[in-house]
Structures are given as structure tokens and as C-alpha cells.
Amino acid sequence: xxxxxxxxxxxxxxxxxxxxRITSLFPEGKQKSALIRVLHIAxxxxxxxxxxVMDYVARLLLIQPIEVYEVATFYxxxxxxxxxxxxxxxxRTGPCMIEGAEKIVxxxxxxxxxxxxxxxxxxxxxxxxxxxxxACGYAPMLQAGxxxxxxxxxEKVDVLIEQYRxxxxxxxxxxx
Amino acid sequence: xxxxIQQIKVTIDDQTIMVDPxxxxxxAARQIGGNVVPPAMCFYSSxxxxxxxxxxxxxxxxxxxxxxxxPMPKLVASCSTTVMDGMIVKNKSSExxxxxxxxxxxxxxxxxxxxxxxxxQAGECxxxxxxxxxxxxxxxxxFERREFDQIDIGEYIKLHxxxxxxxxxxxYTANQLTDNREHGVLKRGDASEIGTFIENSLDNEFIGxxxxxxxxxxxxxxxxRFRSRVWYTKPMDASCSCGKCSGNAVVWMIxxxxxxxxxxxxxxxxxxxxxxxxxxxxxxxxxxxxIEGPRHIDRHSVISANHYEKAAPIHTPLLNKA
Amino acid sequence: xxxxxxxxxxxxxxxxxxxxxxKTGGYAAVEKxxxxxxxxxxxxxxxxxxxxxxxxxxxxxxxxxxxxxxPEGVPRHFLCNADESEPGTFKDRYLMEKIPHLLIEGMIxxxxxxxxxxxxxxxxGEYMYVLRILEKAIAEAYQNxxxxxxxxxSGFNLDLSVSPGAGAYICGEETAxxxxxxxxxxxxxxxxxxxxxxxxxxxxxxxNNVETICAVVPIVNEGGEAYAGVGxxxxxxxxxxxxxxxxxxxxxxxxxxxxxVEEFIYGDQYCGGIKNGxxxxxxxxxxxxxxxxxxxxxxxxxxxxxxxMSYESLAEGGFATGSMLGSGGxxxxxxxxxxxxxxxxxxxxxxxxSCGQCSPCREGTGWMEKVLHRLEYGHGKIEDIDLLWDIQRxxxxxxxxxxxxxxxxxxxxAIRHFREEFEWHVKEPNACTTRNYGLVTEKVFEKVNx
Numbered sequence: 038x039x040x041x042x043x044x045x046x047x048x049x050x051x052x053x054x055x056x057x058r059i060t061s062l063f064p065e066g067k068q069k070s071a072l073i074r075v076l077h078i079a080x081x082x083x084x085x086x087x088x089x090v091m092d093y094v095a096r097l098l099l100i101q102p103i104e105v106y107e108v109a110t111f112y113x114x115x116x117x118x119x120x121x122x123x124x125x126x127x128x129r130t131g132p133c134m135i136e137g138a139e140k141i142v143x144x145x146x147x148x149x150x151x152x153x154x155x156x157x158x159x160x161x162x163x164x165x166x167x168x169x170x171x172a173c174g175y176a177p178m179l180q181a182g183x184x185x186x187x188x189x190x191x192e193k194v195d196v197l198i199e200q201y202r203x204x205x206x207x208x209x210x211x212x213x
Numbered sequence: 214x215x216x217x218i219q220q221i222k223v224t225i226d227d228q229t230i231m232v233d234p235x236x237x238x239x240x241a242a243r244q245i246g247g248n249v250v251p252p253a254m255c256f257y258s259s260x261x262x263x264x265x266x267x268x269x270x271x272x273x274x275x276x277x278x279x280x281x282x283x284p285m286p287k288l289v290a291s292c293s294t295t296v297m298d299g300m301i302v303k304n305k306s307s308e309x310x311x312x313x314x315x316x317x318x319x320x321x322x323x324x325x326x327x328x329x330x331x332x333x334q335a336g337e338c339x340x341x342x343x344x345x346x347x348x349x350x351x352x353x354x355x356f357e358r359r360e361f362d363q364i365d366i367g368e369y370i371k372l373h374x375x376x377x378x379x380x381x382x383x384x385y386t387a388n389q390l391t392d393n394r395e396h397g398v399l400k401r402g403d404a405s406e407i408g409t410f411i412e413n414s415l416d417n418e419f420i421g422x423x424x425x426x427x428x429x430x431x432x433x434x435x436x437x438r439f440r441s442r443v444w445y446t447k448p449m450d451a452s453c454s455c456g457k458c459s460g461n462a463v464v465w466m467i468x469x470x471x472x473x474x475x476x477x478x479x480x481x482x483x484x485x486x487x488x489x490x491x492x493x494x495x496x497x498x499x500x501x502x503x504i505e506g507p508r509h510i511d512r513h514s515v516i517s518a519n520h521y522e523k524a525a526p527i528h529t530p531l532l533n534k535a
Numbered sequence: 536x537x538x539x540x541x542x543x544x545x546x547x548x549x550x551x552x553x554x555x556x557x558k559t560g561g562y563a564a565v566e567k568x569x570x571x572x573x574x575x576x577x578x579x580x581x582x583x584x585x586x587x588x589x590x591x592x593x594x595x596x597x598x599x600x601x602x603x604x605x606p607e608g609v610p611r612h613f614l615c616n617a618d619e620s621e622p623g624t625f626k627d628r629y630l631m632e633k634i635p636h637l638l639i640e641g642m643i644x645x646x647x648x649x650x651x652x653x654x655x656x657x658x659x660g661e662y663m664y665v666l667r668i669l670e671k672a673i674a675e676a677y678q679n680x681x682x683x684x685x686x687x688x689s690g691f692n693l694d695l696s697v698s699p700g701a702g703a704y705i706c707g708e709e710t711a712x713x714x715x716x717x718x719x720x721x722x723x724x725x726x727x728x729x730x731x732x733x734x735x736x737x738x739x740x741x742x743n744n745v746e747t748i749c750a751v752v753p754i755v756n757e758g759g760e761a762y763a764g765v766g767x768x769x770x771x772x773x774x775x776x777x778x779x780x781x782x783x784x785x786x787x788x789x790x791x792x793x794x795x796v797e798e799f800i801y802g803d804q805y806c807g808g809i810k811n812g813x814x815x816x817x818x819x820x821x822x823x824x825x826x827x828x829x830x831x832x833x834x835x836x837x838x839x840x841x842x843x844m845s846y847e848s849l850a851e852g853g854f855a856t857g858s859m860l861g862s863g864g865x866x867x868x869x870x871x872x873x874x875x876x877x878x879x880x881x882x883x884x885x886x887x888x889s890c891g892q893c894s895p896c897r898e899g900t901g902w903m904e905k906v907l908h909r910l911e912y913g914h915g916k917i918e919d920i921d922l923l924w925d926i927q928r929x930x931x932x933x934x935x936x937x938x939x940x941x942x943x944x945x946x947x948x949a950i951r952h953f954r955e956e957f958e959w960h961v962k963e964p965n966a967c968t969t970r971n972y973g974l975v976t977e978k979v980f981e982k983v984n985x
Contacts, residue, residue: 062696064610064653067736072718073701077660088411103397104719106410110399111720111890113702114660131622131823132779132866134880168704168884169622169823170661173864174777174785183663265725266893268933287932293725316929320898353922356905379891398720398891401703403901405891 046093052078056097068098072108076115085116113167121156121163122205125198127179130169136176142166144191148198161205162198182206221298222279225249225272226306238291238302239270243481250481251304252314252343254321254428255380256292258483263385264292267378268317269343273310276301288313311347318348324359324403325429326375334430336443339482340378361406366396367414369421369435369494374406377431383407383423390487391417407431418457421493425476425484436494437465437473446472448508453501457489463508471497477508538765540753540773541746542789545633551668553675556636562681564755565643569689572755577648581751583759585771590616590707590744591822591862592937593846596751602731603649604739611739613651614716615642615748617658617665618700618707621822622884623864626775627745629787631658631665634749635672641748642695643681644755649741652692657712660701669697704888708936709742710734711890722892723936746775767793770845774863781869783807796820796842796849797834800867813869816974817953820849821861823881824941826948827874828858831977854948873971874956878949879907885942896939899930903946910957913964920957924950952978 048056056075063070075094076086083090091105109115125145129138142153145164149157156163172178175187186197220231223241226249232241242250251272256264270292274285279299288310304310322344329335361374379398387394396409424432446465453460464471474493476484496502549555568577582597603611615638619627631638638656646654658666673695676682684692698716700706706715710724713735734740750772754762763771770792779785782800784807790799799805800815809815818833819825836842837856842849849860868877886900903926909915927943950957953975960967
């Protein structure tokens with residue numbers, strides 16, 4: 038993924054259909070409204086939002102590349118640099134802090150040998166602390182892909198890291 | 214009867230004026246002129262959508278209107294608040310305004326490099342003027358300042374992001390004057406920056422105007438950088454016949470050489486006629502221009518401080534060319 | 536004794552599916568409205584109900600609806616704000632995940648009332664799995680004729696879809712939400728013009744919170760007056776409270792407005808008391824933005840009366856001794872928690888979430904975080920406390936959108952009530968990194984007229 042070239046960046050047919058479906062949810066000429074969702078799809082498919090990927094999205098939605106760069110760098114869920122296959126995003130805000138988010142972060146850091154914001158050498162895990170994920174009653178918690186892992190303990194962290202190591206696909210839906 | 218617009222009354226710092234409906238407080242204040250005019254770092258009359266961001270033009274509305282004379286609870290941005298009939302506004306006569314403005318200046322300066330001695334904008338910088346008039350003499354900020362590398366965006370324009378106050382004027386300029394905007398605001402919060410994301414040069418033929426709209430030294434003319442301090446140059450109104458723009462500009466002279474070319478600005482620092490890149494960056498020979506006479510710089514900066522235009526006419530052959 | 540209007544059936548097996556939702560009385564309100572009510576009558580019922588915005592501001596919903604402009608030939612839009620991101624708040628996620636059709640039913644009713652034919656649910660990007668639940672439910676609603684053209688032969692058309700954000704608290708502000716839905720950065724717009732005049736794509740638009748929209752369903756079913764009969768005073772109906780922090784039973788509770796705070800914290804059917812038998816130190820009753828209350832102002836007001844779970848009672852005493860119901864993000868702190876650390880944590884949040892558009896918020900939030908960090912780690916100076924007070928004062932009220940206020944208020948309230956704890960951090964720089972201060976001294980307040 039390191040050297041992404043604009044020539045070989047192309048969504049497969051089913052994703053192009055999905056882009057078409059999303060664009061059709063908005064009135065004629067308002068296709069830019071699909072941008073945020075299409076960027077999620079691009080990030081899931083290509084791993085991260087490189088400049089060529091963003092240029093591709095700009096062409097799909099008939100907008101200027103800078104309009105995509107502005108959006109991609111504004112929202113915290115987008116990565117414009119390469120990341121691991123599984124992002125472990127630990128909530129660090131308010132109630133999660135009270136319930137021990139910092140201990141969970143240190144535990145993951147020690148276990149994976151990386152610091153907040155870093156990626157493991159095998160390219161599987163990236164650890165990232167994030168702001169409130171709306172799970173305050175089930176703290177501490179982390180999000181991996183679309184999945185929320187709540188009421189975390191060190192033992193639970195061990196289990197989920199093992200799971201993801203064996204099957205590093207975090208983009209399936211649903212909760213625990 | 215001819216359709217006459219019913220004018221409405223607004224009072225700013227005890228001075229009353231009649232204005233058209235839809236006029237903003239700032240615009241009404243500018244019609245009065247003088248001390249009642251709030252400073253504006255981001256608003257720019259000719260740029261649609263500009264304003265509201267810097268918060269230096271905050272004023273107090275002591276009475277909303279004749280009909281509803283209640284005061285507005287919060288200070289409002291005078292650049293984007295329209296006047297109502299009978300509105301009473303306090304600018305410099307309001308302690309709250311002065312206090313808030315001082316706060317805004319302090320906040321604008323906490324991450325500003327204060328590198329005025331080496332900044333090309335020094336002497337014609339809105340932030341310098343603002344800090345001088347409304348700021349405190351020292352900062353209470355004791356942490357590291359935000360820094361960015363300076364970059365060349367194209368062969369003509371230098372971006373010194375560290376100095377930027379994120380007024381967005383250059384973004385609106387590119388949006389409204391050029392076909393394809395290539396730069397914008399990236400990231401967010403205090404990490405926000407003006408940029409192109411990928412190394413990209415801005416080369417639209419009107420993009421040079423971003424230099425003129427920039428209130429600070431964030432966007433400067435690479436063909437002028439460090440050639441001279443601005444107060445050693447002599448601005449002259451000049452014109453040329455240009456197919457792309459009006460050709461009405463100001464040439465800034467050092468002796469008989471043209472050090473730089475800018476558009477003509479009014480007393481609030483706003484360009485009235487934007488000029489093309491060709492006029493700005495490429496026409497640096499005296500023969501390119503018809504010199505009309507000394508430029509009246511109607512601002513309190515060092516450029517006008519020496520009142521050179523009132524002194525004896527400059528004895529250069531160029532005036533004779535005019 | 537407490538009535539439930541939204542979560543009555545939340546524990547019914549399969550309530551997230553169309554069939555079960557329908558069998559338990561779902562879509563009856565839409566049937567009723569489309570058959571026997573005009574859009575104006577629906578608006579009227581909502582006005583009568585006294586329903587107020589459940590996202591945090593508490594603005595009367597019926598009044599908000601009545602502001603929408605209706606220029607000839609211009610489409611209007613109804614938007615659901617599902618960008619729930621206020622720290623301490625997780626009720627909307629619960630509603631959407633458990634009973635997605637309740638929100639869809641509320642969307643149909645509200646869109647009908649406002650004459651909108653294209654409505655959107657804007658949901659925070661981190662809730663992508665909830666978006667998928669909603670999309671499934673929306674597909675079911677289309678299949679069963681509750682969405683689309685000529686719904687149930689009424690002549691009313693409605694298209695509904697979900698659109699995600701991608702990580703930005705600011706998009707919960709309605710004009711930032713609109714910008715984001717247009718595929719842009721979430722920079723709040725200058726107001727006026729208000730969305731009711733120029734909103735999504737410059738068309739008249741109303742934005743309401745998930746819980747607010749869901750509440751329209753019981754209002755139409757039972758009538759506005761019946762709804763207004765629940766609750767207390769101007770705090771009508773029920774409210775979902777997200778309870779978290781050091782309590783025995785964190786979770787989402789539907790309460791009738793007007794139960795006492797004491798009952799909510801200590802009652803077995805709610806939070807079940809402070810965890811591990813500890814003492815209550817402080818409480819943030821309405822999400823991170825609202826003022827924190829010290830232990831002696833949580834269950835009682837400064838006047839000594841019982842504090843109730845209502846807009847008015849939680850605000851009693853103004854900011855001097857009161858707080859706000861806000862979004863209902865109820866965070867409880869026990870005696871082992873550090874207020875300086877918590878304030879720093881919240882400041883870091885607002886610093887991270889500032890859009891950067893206007894200068895007081897962009898620069899001020901970062902400055903406050905840095906000063907608070909210094910205090911928390913024992914490197915602070917006594918002047919830092921007044922400096923913080925001054926910075927928050929320079930931000931509050933001077934920004935484009937309410938994020939500035941939201942960042943300023945927690946800092947102001949922490950200093951107002953816990954100044955001695957801040958001072959202790961300066962005087963005991965070593966102790967403050969190894970242990971916590973404990974409870975603060977109870978202050979006697981002069982009678983404050985709110």
C-alpha cells in the first residue's frame with residue numbers, strides 16, 4: 038500500500054455500486070454529500086487515505102481534490118498515513134478515565150510494545166487513544182473497526198488481541 | 214413616487230447615521246468613520262462568506278432596535294450582524310468590548326511567532342496594528358508556540374503558516390476568483406493550517422491576490438521577499454493596459470526600480486480591483502506601467518507616518534513619463 | 536411510580552425488528568396522524584406537550600418547528616441529530632440500537648408535520664454498527680409501506696436515509712451538522728440565517744435530537760396534553776439519563792422528570808448508590824459541558840430544598856450554585872476522584888474537538904489544557920488558577936458556536952467550587968501526583984437570585 042498509484046486505484050464493481058447507491062440518496066447535484074461515507078469505504082478498502090485515493094474519490098464525486106483533503110484531515114476517524122490492519126481505539130474521556138482507561142492503555146502499550154499512535158512491526162495493530170465514543174456506562178472500552186469492546190479488563194484485552202492477531206479483520210459489524 | 218429605500222437609524226458610540234436596511238454594524242461604522250470603526254481581521258467586503266471568525270470586531274448592542282430596545286446578551290460580530298432601526302451599538306465606549314478584544318488579541322498572539330523584525334509584512338500588518346491598539350504589553354502564555362515549516366507554493370508565493378491567523382480570506386479568494394481552488398484549510402482546531410496537502414503550486418492567473426488579502430505575513434510575494442523593508446519603498450499609483458484585469462495597481466519603488474506590485478487598497482486595507490498574476494509578478498519594468506502619482510496610504514502604519522507624499526515631489530524621471 | 540414513554544418495550548425480545556415493533560403497537564402514531572390529523576395538528580400537539588429539545592439546549596420543540604420557513608416551491612428538510620458525542624452521554628445510541636423503528640416512526644411524524652419529503656439521520660461515524668441497524672430497519676419500513684411514495688394512501692411522500700460523520704464532536708452543533716451532511720468540514724455557520732430559513736443546501740431545515748424525535752411518537756399517540764401531564768412544571772414528559780462514573784449500576788434510565796436527584800443516585804431502580812460504599816464527591820448532571828456540582832449541592836440546592844431531575848431544579852441557583860440538565864449525561868464522582876485531573880481531561884477533549892474556525896476557541900482551549908496539565912502534574916503556580924479563570928472568561932460568549940461556552944463552563948465551575956483543591960495542587964506538588972484531595976469544604980452561600 039506504500040506506493041499507491043493513481044492508475045491502480047479503483048473500487049471493485051460492488052463498491053462502485055455502493056457509491057452509486059449512496060450518491061442517489063441525495064438530490065441531483067448534491068453528490069458531495071456522499072463524500073464522508075465514500076471516504077469511510079475507501080479507507081476500509083485501501084487501508085488508508087493516500088493522496089491518490091483521495092484524488093480518485095474526488096473524481097468519482099466530481100469535486101476538487103482539495104475539497105477531499107480538507108474533509109479527510111478534519112475528521113478524526115480518517116487516516117491519511119498508513120496504519121495497522123486493526124486499530125485499537127481506546128476512549129480516554131471523562132467516565133472512561135475514571136474507570137481506568139489509562140491502565141488499559143498502558144497495558145496494551147506494554148503488551149504490544151508500542152506507544153499511543155504507533156503500529157506494531159508486523160503491521161497488525163495500531164494503538165490510538167480517542168475522545169468519547171458514547172459508551173460511558175460501559176467503561177473502560179475500546180473500538181476496533183466497527184466493533185465496541187466494553188467493560189474492559191486486562192484479561193479481556195488479552196483475548197481480543199489474540200483474536201485479532203489470528204484474524205486481523207476488524208471491519209465486521211456488531212457488538213460483543 | 215420613485216421607489217425610495219426607507220433608511221434606518223443606528224447609533225454607534227453616540228454617533229448616529231442613517232443607513233440602508235441590510236447594512237451590517239461594521240459597514241455602518243465605516244460609513245461614520247474614525248474611532249467608531251471596529252477592527253476586522255477576517256472580514257473582507259468583496260469576499261462572500263468572509264467574516265465572523267476572528268472575533269476582533271465584537272461590539273456590544275445596548276439596544277436591539279426601536280421596537281425591541283432590549284440589549285443583546287452576548288457581544289456580536291459587527292461584520293455579520295445587520296443593523297435594526299434604532300439600534301444602539303457600543304464599540305470603544307464599552308468596557309466589555311475593550312476587554313473582550315484585548316482577550317482576542319492575546320489569544321491571536323499566543324501562537325504567533327512575533328518575528329516582526331524579519332517579516333515582510335512588518336509595517337503593513339493588520340495584526341501589528343491590532344496588537345498596538347488593543348493588546349496588552351506582555352503575554353501570559355508560557356508554552357511552546359505552534360510552528361510550521363515555511364513552504365513555497367509555486368514560484369511566486371511563499372506560505373509562512375506559523376504567522377497565519379486562519380482568517381480564511383485566501384480560501385474565499387481562491388474560491389471566488391479562480392476556477393479550481395487548489396489550497397484550503399487542512400486539519401482542525403489549533404492544528405489547522407492553510408495548505409495544498411500534496412506539494413502543489415498555486416498557479417491560477419488570479420491567485421496572487423491571496424497575498425493582498427492576507428492580513429498578516431503568512432502569504433508573501435516571493436518576487437519581493439526581503440528586497441526591502443516596506444517603509445523604504447515608495448508606493449505609486451500605476452496603470453497598464455492589461456487584457457486580464459483592470460491594470461490598475463500600485464507599484465512600490467526603490468529608487469527607479471519596481472520592487473513589487475500590489476492591487477490598490479482602501480483605507481480598511483481592502484482591495485477594490487483585484488489584479489492578475491501577470492501584472493503582479495511579471496511587470497517589474499518601468500516601461501510596463503504608466504505612473505499616475507504617489508499612492509495615498511490612508512492608514513496609521515509606518516508607511517504613511519513619514520508623509521512623504523506631502524513632501525516635495527520625487528525627482529525622478531519616471532513622473533515625467535506619466 | 537415513574538412512567539416510561541419511550542422504553543416501555545425495550546426488553547421485549549426482537550423489538551429491533553419490524554414485526555415485533557409493529558405487534559407491540561408500533562407505527563400506530565403514524566397511522567393516526569396520516570389518517571386523522573393535518574400537519575398543523577401534529578405541530579399543535581407537540582406545542583401542547585411542552586416537549587423540549589433533548590440534545591442539551593432544552594429549547595421548546597414546537598416553537599422550533601413553527602420557525603420553519605415555507606417559501607413556495609422550495610423543498611424543506613428534517614434532520615435527526617444522532618451525532619451523540621457529549622462525554623457522559625450514550626442514550627441515543629441505546630435508543631437507536633434497541634428500538635430503531637421508534638426513531639423511524641418519529642422521523643415520519645416530524646417530517647409529515649413539517650412538510651418535508653427528504654429526511655436524513657446524521658449519525659456519528661463511530662456508531663457505524665448502529666447505522667447498519669438503522670439502515671436495516673429503514674429497509675423494513677420501506678418494504679412495509681411506511682416510507683416512500685404515497686405512504687399508506689395518504690398522499691404523503693417521504694424518503695429517509697442515514698448519513699455518517701467521521702469523528703467530530705462539533706458536528707452535534709446543528710449548523711456544523713448541516714455542513715458535514717453537505718460533505719464539508721464541520722465548521723459551524725454564522726447565525727443568522729438560522730437553519731429554519733437557510734439550512735441544508737440553503738433550504739429551510741429543522742434539526743432535532745434522536746430522543747426528541749422519538750418523544751413525538753407518544754405525543755401523537757396519547758396527545759400533547761397527556762404528555763404534558765407527565766413530569767413537573769415546564770419539564771414535561773420523561774427523559775433518558777445516561778448514568779456513568781462511580782455508581783453501582785451505570786446505564787440508560789428513563790425517568791419521569793421531577794424525581795429527586797437523591798432517588799436517582801441512591802435508588803435501587805436507578806444508579807444504586809456510589810460504588811464500593813464510597814462517598815459522593817461531585818456530579819456532572821448533564822454531560823461534560825455543564826457545571827460540575829460539589830457533593831453538598833448535588834442532592835440539595837443552596838436554599839436547602841431537594842434538587843430534582845428537571846431543567847429548572849438542576850439549574851436552580853444559576854451557575855453560582857446550580858448546573859443544567861443538558862443532554863442528561865450524568866457522571867458521578869466518588870471521594871477518590873481528582874477534580875483537577877477531570878477538568879484537565881475535559882479540557883483536552885474540547886481542545887481536541889475545537890474546529891479551529893474562530894480564534895478564542897481555537898487558541899483558548901489549547902491554552903487551558905496546557906495550564907491544567909501543568910497544575911495536575913504539580914508544576915503549576917498559584918496565579919495559574921486566576922489565569923485559567925480569565926482565559927475561560929475570554930472564550931465564553933465570544934465564539935461563533937456554543938463549543939466555546941462548553942469548553943469554558945467546566946473550567947469555571949471547577950474553579951468556583953473546588954478552588955481549594957486547585958490550590959492544594961500548587962502547594963503540595965508531590966502529594967498531588969500520588970494521592971487525591973478528598974472532599975472539598977462545604978461553602979455557605981448567600982441567597983442567590985437565579
